[in-house]
Every structure is written in structure tokens, then in C-alpha cells.
Amino acid sequence: MAVTFARGFRAGTAACGIKAFTAGASAIPRDQRDDLCVVHSAYPCDTGGVFTTNKVKSATVVIDQLHLQRNRVQAVTINSGNANACTGAQGFRDALLMAKLSADRLDLDPDQVLVSSTGVIGRYLPMDAIKPGIAEACGNLSAQSGEAAARAIMTTDTVPKTAQAEVDLGDRTVRIGGMCKGSGMIHPNMATMLAYITTDAAVEPGLMTKLVRSVADRSFNQVTVDGDSSTNDSFLILANGAAGNDPVRADSVEAEQLEAGLVLVAQELARAIARDGEGATKLITVRVLDATSDQDAREAARAVASSSLVKTAVHGGDPNWGRVVCALGYSGAELALDRLHLTVGGLVVFERGAGVDVDLAAVRRAFEQPEIEIVANLGLGEGRSEAWGCDLSEEYVRINADYTT
């Protein structure tokens, strides 16, 4: 049920032909799929967001940052097919109008609506197509439309991406659901990543803002290279309190439990992005242990998971641990080769400063699984982190994958 799994959240969708109209079409394509969705909460939400650090920001990102200041959001309207970025004053007018049209339909104030766009940069939104789409989506809101919403935000994604979890907070069970779009293959100069997590937990105002950065650092930022690339990257967490629990306060045990649930859902979504590379055949999980700090571990894990040479070696079934060590070396993390312990698919390939003579056939079998785990124990401290990527295929592989052998 994804983004409508938590109580009090509904979603609606519409097929507007946004990409086609952006490219100059005069009618909606016959086979147009949904490309707009509205997520609505029955109650005002405590909302936290992290956004792209790109100096060129979509109008939607700027509008959202403005609307979040009042922290009484009750809806999010999202379109695919056009990014509304590099669109100047007209872009801001269009983003505000998306919020206002949604608010009018939902009996909210415009600043209670957040907006996201994803698609081509530098074209004005086809508002004539979007206006009726918002009306339609607001008219078919349903608690059953979480999956449809996840499909409506897709661009180059090959599958919709959703996740959900339940967390016991005292005597209440709260629900957490989420959806995202983005493709692991486009990394590191990625297309837009959009992610939304909704929960019916009751929380003290501002808690989601406190948690959202930390959740992102352990999930989406570990698959999208800091989330700082696209003009539109956005990650939102909305908590509407429908579960009726005592409001969770910062730094409480319940806050830790809730954060763990949010991280669980966010990591599942992040892994889905990593797995969804066109042509990718396997998910790569990189776990870095015993780094000097969590930050060092994050950088090291991300460097390995995003290394094109590691990705091609994995694709080619080539146990080339040298490429892993090389990526660790340029990651910026502290590293001492004589402390490094490296396993690939559970097999030790490097320890005590040198490669280990392993059964190459066994390593190859490990590489051939649909998921492969690379674990680097740096032996320096207590920092740990994970990152995710996918393998890389085709011609790029042809010159790299069999380079060792």
C-alpha cells in the first residue's frame, strides 16, 4: 500500500500527458500512463524535508522549503514528465499554482501543499494539462492508490518502488509507508530522486525535521552520491498522528524506535533504486565496518558502491579486489592497508596487507548471485555504514570486466 499504508493517508492519480505536451503534442497520447499524483493526509502533518544541494534548484524545491516553514502540510502534489527547473519566474508561478489548485480542491491553504516535479529541465510546465489532472487526482483519492501513486512518479524507472513497516511505540502500533523514484544506473550524474515516507505516528512538532537528515544519510545518500546532483531531488517525511499514540518527543526511546522504522523503510527504498539500473543484473551491498567514524564509513562505502570499475568487475564475475581497495583509497576515508580485512560474497580476499589466495571459482560463484555483499573492515575505529549500487554491463564491461584474467 506504500504511501497510503499509514492511517489517514490517501492518494489519487491522473494521466495528463505532461511529457508529450512539454514536447509540443496537442493531445494526450492514446496509451498515456498516470503522470501526476496527489497524496493527502486527513490531518496536518509534522513534516521534514531534505532537498538537493545543487545551486540550480527546481521552483518546486524553493516553494517546498518556503511552505515547510509553517509546518502544517496536508498534501503533496507530484508530476513526472517535466522538472520545472531553469524556468525562471514562470516556473515559480506554475509551482505555486500547482499548490493552489490542489489546496482549492482539498479545502486547504496553498502553503499546506508541497509540490514536486521530475522530468526534462528547462521547459515550462504544460499547466493546461496539469490543471484538469489535479482536479481528477483530488477527486479519486483512495487509501488503495499507494501503488498507483508510485507508478505515477516514475520516469526512467523500470519498476515502481514502495516499502512499508510497522513499529510498536508503547501500546500502539504505528505504520510507516513510502515510495520513491530514481534509477541506480543514472548515478553518479543521476536523474532526479524523489522519495516520500508517510507515518501515522503522533510526534511533537519539529521531530521530523530533526530526523529526516539522519535518515537520508543512512539511506538515499548512500545510493545517490550525497543526493546533491539533480535540480529536483527531494525527500519528505510526513507524520499525521492518526495512530493516536502519545506524541513522540525528541531524544526519547520512542523517537529512536520510530527512527529505526523510518530508516528501515528508507533503506528498502534506497536499495530498490540501486537495483533498478537498466541492464543491471544484481544488487551490490557494500558494508564498511570499524572505520574511524560513521562519516568515514559512509564515504568509503559510497566510493566502492559507485565505482564503475567495481561495478563492471561484479558484472563480469571478476574477483578483482584491487578495484575495491583502490576505491577505498580515494574515498577520503582513513585507511591502513595492514588493518584492512575484505570479504566478497563471504569469502576473504584481502587481509594483513595483501591479497589472499582464494578459490577463484568460489569467488566467481559468489559474484554470480543476484545480490552480492562486499564487506570492508577497516580495523581503525567504530564507524560503520552501508551503501548500495548495481552492476554495470555492456560495452563498458567489455573493456573492463575481464581485465584481470
Place this chain on the structure above:
Amino acid sequence: MAVTFARGFRAGTAACGIKAFTAGASAIPRDQRDDLCVVHSAYPCDTGGVFTTNKVKSATVVIDQLHLQRNRVQAVTINSGNANACTGAQGFRDALLMAKLSADRLDLDPDQVLVSSTGVIGRYLPMDAIKPGIAEACGNLSAQSGEAAARAIMTTDTVPKTAQAEVDLGDRTVRIGGMCKGSGMIHPNMATMLAYITTDAAVEPGLMTKLVRSVADRSFNQVTVDGDSSTNDSFLILANGAAGNDPVRADSVEAEQLEAGLVLVAQELARAIARDGEGATKLITVRVLDATSDQDAREAARAVASSSLVKTAVHGGDPNWGRVVCALGYSGAELALDRLHLTVGGLVVFERGAGVDVDLAAVRRAFEQPEIEIVANLGLGEGRSEAWGCDLSEEYVRINADYTT
């Protein structure tokens, strides 16, 4: 004539089967090409070098940094097929032995020889193959072997890469020649880049050390993302004084002239690396003007030239200036969209804060040339720089290149 264009430099080569022996072969492959070369100067050289910033360094890099301290280098011995990286104490012994064997043959001290290796990481050098190779290469030194030397250092390169220039310094003409290896496609997690420039200019001791970083910043670092990735990256400039000019002193007019010549040769070599991507069909030159600083300009140009989305758009003939603006936005450089002026293939595509309606057919024609220039005038200061890349093809393109249209 490449690295032997400057007077007093000779090169020798040998076919040792280093890659084959590293992989366990017991004999040199029948069709083995040259994989080892020695470059020798008739006189001690003033030598400057810049090396990888990777925390994991090849033994050769460490040895070179040590030998450069005496600054009386007269030879460089280079092998392809094995990187001698992550090879512990044995790696250092092997690198030192490469220098010593060369020195013995050339009547030099070991610290007058620099060594470079490129190839697979984590395997010991097959010294039984390298020893006779060094003897052979030292025995066939010739001023005609510059091209052969450029071939001997190739790994995944599809063509040897050489460049040369002459510079008038007062009443003498000095020669500058160079060779390099590296492939634009492997970027950004590149395979090793090795580059060597030789000149017969006479210079005061230490001048090459002063100049080499500045030359690298305007050439190789603009195609290899800071040159900080591989375990083995090395760039050396050797000046042997055979031209008989008055020694060039730092901060003189002659030093500027000599530096300009070195930059010219280095940039031609860097462009050759960018052009040599497997599957690449065109060279992309990105010129950034009027940035707040040269450093900002360098970062901005490099971000655009290395953007996979820009590379695929160029390959697909897609005038997607949004991707260029996006890359400028995440480059870290100061940027004000209303000041930005952007041309692609000579056609203005963005100015005064918005995309320009251009003749898309004309833009497409520009994209279809074998070389394409993207010029971004940031309108903020006087900083300028160039960077180079190649287009990106195949499946990666399939999901990106036609995304606008």
C-alpha cells in the same frame, strides 16, 4: 617522435609478456606486443612530478617520490600489464630492483631512475620476465623509438598518444615532446593515467617541480577528475638542458614561454585521453569563461565534461542544455543563472536566465560533428578553464539520450 623529440632523449622497448606471466602463463604469448620501455637522457634532468592522491599508492609512486628528492634523474623505466600496487614489501623490492637493473645497464645510480607500472592491482611483478626486458630495452635505445615507447605503455588504450612542440627561448629553439596512456571512457573511476613530457630546455634546478602542478591543473587534471583516483597515476616533466640555452629561471619571461609550451603539449595529450574512449565518437571540449576564479572555472568545466548525462546527450545529438546547467549547478562553482550565457557548437542555447529557442536542427548538426565545444560564460569574474571528455554510448545512452524528445 614524442618523448624522444627533445635532443638527448632516447627510448628502448621490449616485449616481456608481463600481463601473461602475471596471470600465470609459463611462456611469452606468441603475439606479445611491447610492454616495457626505458626512456634515457644523455644528461641529468631537472625533473618535476605529480602523483596520485589515492591513499593506496603503487610502490613505484613511493619510490619515485623518494628518487625525485635528489633531482638528478636520467632515466624512466615503465611497464604495462601489472600495476605493482597492493603488493606490500615485495612490491617495493621489485620497484627498487627495476630501478637498479636499469641503472646498472645505463651506468647510473639507482636513484637516477624513476619507475612506473600500470595494469592489474594486487599481483607481484613477474621479475623473471622484467629483468631480461630491461636489459633488452636498455640495449636498443634510440632517438627514433618515441612512438614505440608510447605503444609499450598502453593498456586499454586503443591508440598511442604523443604530442610535441617547439618554443623559442631567446636565440634558441627548445623542443618539448610527450607521451601518455589512459582512456577517457574509464573516467571517473579511471584506470591509471601515466604521462611523461621531456624537453631539452636548460632550466635552473627545481623549476620543473615549480611548474608541473600548474601544468597538470590545466591539462590532465581536467580530463581525469583531479588525477586522484588510480593507485599509480603519475605525471613527470624532465628537462635535460641539451638545447644549450641560458638556464631558464623561475618567474622570468622565458619561464612563462616554456610553461606555455609544456601546457600546449600536456593539453594535446589530455585531449587524446578524452578522445580515446571505447565506443566514443566525439571529443567534447568544455570552456568556462568569466568564473569568479580559475579554480571555480576548472571545477565547472570538469563537472560538465564528466557528466554522464551530458555525455549521453551529446552522443544522442540531443540539445539538452538543462543537463549542462545542472552539472554547472552541482560543480561547486559560483553560479548565477541570470548571468549565465551558454553556447553549444557555437549556438546560443541559454541566456538571461532562460533557454533560448534555437533551431533544433542546427543544434543537432553541431552535436553531430566529431568535436563539439560547449562554452559557458558565467558572467561573474575573470576565471577561465577548459576540460575535455568524450561522449558515452550503448545501453547507457538508450535510456538517456532521447529523454528530452
